[in-house]
Amino acid sequence: xxxxxxxxxxxxxxxxxxxxxxxxxxxxxxxxxxxxxxxxxxxxxxxxxxxxxxxxxxxxxxxxxxxxxxxxxxxxxxxxxxxxxxxxxxxxxxxxxxxxxxxxxxxxxxxxxxxxxxxxxxxxxxxxxxxxxxxxxxxxxxxxxxxxxxxxxxxxxxxxxxxxxxxxxxxxxxxxxxxxxxxxxxxxxxxxxxxxxxxxxxxxxxxxxxxxxxxxxxxxxxxxxxxxxxxxxxxxxxxxxxxxxxxxxxxxxxxxxxxxxxxxxxxxxxxxxxxxxxxxxxxxxxxxxxxxxxxxxxxxxxxxxxxxxxxxxxxxxxxxxxxxxxxxxxxxxxxxxxxxxxxxxxxxxxxxxxxxxxxxxxxxxxxxxxxxxxxxxxxxxxxxxxxxxxxxxxxxxxxxxxxxx
Amino acid sequence: xxxxxxxxxxxxxxxxxxxxxxxxxxxxxxxxxxxxxxxxxxxxxxxxxxxxxxxxxxxxxxxxxxxxxxxxxxxxxxxxxxxxxxxxxxxxxxxxxxxxxxx
Numbered sequence: 001x002x003x004x005x006x007x008x009x010x011x012x013x014x015x016x017x018x019x020x021x022x023x024x025x026x027x028x029x030x031x032x033x034x035x036x037x038x039x040x041x042x043x044x045x046x047x048x049x050x051x052x053x054x055x056x057x058x059x060x061x062x063x064x065x066x067x068x069x070x071x072x073x074x075x076x077x078x079x080x081x082x083x084x085x086x087x088x089x090x091x092x093x094x095x096x097x098x099x100x101x102x103x104x105x106x107x108x109x110x111x112x113x114x115x116x117x118x119x120x121x122x123x124x125x126x127x128x129x130x131x132x133x134x135x136x137x138x139x140x141x142x143x144x145x146x147x148x149x150x151x152x153x154x155x156x157x158x159x160x161x162x163x164x165x166x167x168x169x170x171x172x173x174x175x176x177x178x179x180x181x182x183x184x185x186x187x188x189x190x191x192x193x194x195x196x197x198x199x200x201x202x203x204x205x206x207x208x209x210x211x212x213x214x215x216x217x218x219x220x221x222x223x224x225x226x227x228x229x230x231x232x233x234x235x236x237x238x239x240x241x242x243x244x245x246x247x248x249x250x251x252x253x254x255x256x257x258x259x260x261x262x263x264x265x266x267x268x269x270x271x272x273x274x275x276x277x278x279x280x281x282x283x284x285x286x287x288x289x290x291x292x293x294x295x296x297x298x299x300x301x302x303x304x305x306x307x308x309x310x311x312x313x314x315x316x317x318x319x320x321x322x323x324x325x326x327x328x329x330x331x332x333x334x335x336x337x338x339x340x341x342x343x344x345x346x347x348x349x350x351x352x353x354x355x356x357x358x359x360x361x362x363x364x365x366x367x368x369x370x371x372x373x374x375x376x377x378x379x380x381x382x383x384x385x386x387x388x389x390x391x392x393x394x395x396x397x398x399x400x401x402x403x404x405x
Numbered sequence: 406x407x408x409x410x411x412x413x414x415x416x417x418x419x420x421x422x423x424x425x426x427x428x429x430x431x432x433x434x435x436x437x438x439x440x441x442x443x444x445x446x447x448x449x450x451x452x453x454x455x456x457x458x459x460x461x462x463x464x465x466x467x468x469x470x471x472x473x474x475x476x477x478x479x480x481x482x483x484x485x486x487x488x489x490x491x492x493x494x495x496x497x498x499x500x501x502x503x504x505x506x507x508x
Contacts, residue, residue, distance in 0.1 A: 153429060153456030156473070157421065186499050187475065213499060222500035232429075232456035234490070235497035238477035307456070327433070327455055344419075344431050344455075 001173055004366040006137040007072065010097035014141050015069035016300045016365045017043070018132055019316060020125050022075045022118065023066060024048030025089075026082035032111055033077040036118035044122055045315035047292075047380045054083035057274075057385040060259045063092045064296035066100075070316050072129035073099040075121055077114070080106030099125050137365060140174035140265045144361060145294030145302045145317075146246045147180065149287035152231025152307030152325055156242020158353070159305035159324035159340035164248030165354025166303065166361065167267060171250055176262050178297055179247045180270035180290055182212035183223035183283060187237030188244040192269075195252045200393035204255045208271040218278045227308050231325075246305065255394040257387045258293040264397040270297060275388040288312055288379045291319065301364055303357065311335045313377025318370045322357060337371045413444035418459060421473040427458040427490050429472075440487060447487030458490040470495055 006014035020043060024033040027050035037044040047065055049058045066074045066089065074093045078086045086102055093100040101121045108114040146163050148155055167177040185192060189209035193202035216222050222236035233239045253266030262268050272293055273283045284290045291302050291314045301317050304310060307324040309332045323329040326341030333339070338357055342348040364370055414420065418428040418440065428442065436452045443461055453459065458472065464484040469476045478495045488494075492502055 153458070157419070157429065157456075187477075191475075216500055220501070222497070222502070224500075224502055229492050229502060232454065232458065232491070234458070234492050234495045235478040235502055236500050237475070237497060238472060241473055241475045241477060325455065 001139045002362050002366070004137040004362060005134045006141075006365070007069070007132045008135045009069050011067070013069040013298070014135060014137050015071070016137070016367070017070040017316070017318070018072040018129055019070060020044045020073045020075065020122050020129070021066055021071045021316065022046050022077060022122065023062060025076060025078045025084040025086055026050065026052050028079040028082065029077045029105060032105055032114050032118070035115045036075065036077070036122060040122065043126065045378050047315045047382070049084060049382045051384055052082045054085065055384050055386070057258070057387060058382055059085060059089070061292065061296050061382055062089055064259050064261075065292070065316060066093050067096040067098070068295055068316055069298070070300060071098065072132055073125035075118055075125070076100070076102040077118065078102060078104045080104045099128055138174070142170070142175040142365060143178065143298040143300050144170055144175060145178045145180070145270075145291075145297070145299035146305070147287055147290050147294070147302055148184070148243050148246060148305045149312070150306040150308035150310040151228055151233065151239060151242060153233050153242070154231075154324040154341065154344060155305055155307040156245050157324070158343040158350070159307070159322040159338075160242055160245035161350045162338075162340045162343065162353035162357060163246045163303050163305055163322055165350055166357035167246070168248040168250050169354065169358040170361065171265065171267050174265045176265050176268065176298070178256070178268045178270050178294055178299060180272050180294060181223060181243065181284070182208045182269070182271050182273050183216050184236075184240050184243040185209050186213050186222070187240045192244065192247070192252065195250070197251050197253055198393070198396045201252070201254065201396055204391065204394050205252065205269060208255055208269065208273070211271075211275070212273040212283070215273050215278055215283065219282060231308050253397055255390060256297055257390055258385075259296045260390060261298040262395070266397060270294065274385045276386060279386070280384045283385070285383055286381060288314060288381045289383060291317070292380060292382055301361065301370070303361070305340070309335070311372065311377065312379045313370070313372030313375070315378040315380040318364055318373045319377070320357075320360060320364055320370045321372060335371055335375075414442055415440040418442065420461065424474060425471050426461045426464060426468070427470050427472050427477075428461050430455055430457050430459065442487045445486060447485075449487065451489055453489055460484045460486050460488050460490050462486050464490075
């Protein structure tokens with residue numbers, strides 16, 4: 001891989017960006033957080049949790065995201081009376097060595113004074129983190145996630161297999177690659193299980209997809225949007241078949257849940273469907289909820305395949321768009337980083353586009369902005385969920401000697 | 406049933422894997438176009454957009470549609486060779502598909 005310089009963090013991880021995260025701890029503090037960041041959007045990103053009731057998953061997610069390697073400093077914005085444990089989060093961020101400040105609107109004098117105090121703190125924090133040591137990024141330190149959004153029938157023929165090829169190249173180089181949305185693997189579980197590095201892991205892969213099917217069945221609706229059908233996809237298993245191609249063809253090294261950060265390079269499935277009874281509605285209310293969970297697992301960037309034409313980006317980790325459909329690319333090329341629709345036109349092979357994505361990952365890691373990033377897209381969403389910890393069979397590499405399989 | 410080779414099929418239709426009984430359109434095709442589907446000429450009854458599926462052979466009601474070697478659902482009525490295969494005549498073996506009214 002080509003040389004990339006990143007930002008060294010105290011936990012040994014290396015970031016590919018160095019942003020200040022402004023974090024609202026309830027929707028009531030969202031506006032103030034947005035105004036603090038307004039006009040500073042290149043490297044000041046707003047994330048947060050809208051709920052007033054406490055939730056262990058949301059607390060864990062904000063801890064992982066505020067100590068994500070792409071984050072250099074953190075400003076917490078609290079209304080004051082919400083349920084979120086702001087002091088615990090501030091302690092966790094401080095323990096990671098990052099500059100952190102908490103502003104409580106009810107104590108700081110209201111909207112105007114909190115915005116002024118926040119802007120002053122962010123200005124100072126940006127100067128402090130500009131001195132973060134730059135170090136070369138080793139391939140095995142890189143974590144790349146993938147999502148498909150606005151899928152159509154071309155996604156599974158062009159962009160998804162091309163991302164799968166790029167994933168194979170990344171894992172060969174020692175990197176960590178994470179694919180997800182177990183609800184979009186329904187119908188693929190047994191084929192997928194054969195790729196697990198142990199039979200026990202294979203059974204965990206099947207269980208994760210069966211859990212997703214039960215969950216979606218209770219909701220009466222699969223992970224299938226009207227636009228998927230308008231794009232030629234007819235059933236969830238047809239969509240799954242296409243989505244599954246993002247994982248490539250290599251061995252699968254583990255199943256993780258949101259917030260689990262794999263200790264070894266390899267290919268991992270992220271199980272995004274909550275455990276227990278159906279309590280929280282749809283597992284992920286939109287594509288950005290999935291991006292947030294990939295980031296909580298350490299993803300430095302996300303390869304986002306789209307056929308219908310998604311435009312979203314993300315706070316914290318750049319989103320790279322791989323467009324599956326040549327007609328969509330012609331309409332929306334400004335929003336796209338890679339035109340995988342060329343494969344359908346016979347102008348490129350899956351291997352060639354896979355290599356192009358692999359090269360682009362390295363350039364984005366080295367600092368080149370992706371299309372959505374350059375246009376200022378910083379979507380973020382976090383909702384209520386709950387998970388049980390993963391079982392011992394889910395991460396065979398964590399207990400086996402490194403590189404055993 | 407006569408088994409035709411893929412050379413007998415219109416270039417605008419893609420068979421993703423040997424044995425598939427649906428073909429994928431690689432471009433949008435207007436209604437009324439004549440297409441060769443596994444050696445037989447059929448007239449397209451409706452306009453079909455890029456990425457949609459046509460039956461590669463006559464499919465009975467309840468037949469399992471196979472794309473890229475994987476089952477993708479069951480037909481809810483008989484489907485003639487070359488006809489569009491979509492939500493009006495194919496259902497999931499797993500979870501029901503919802504679509505907007507404009508479909």
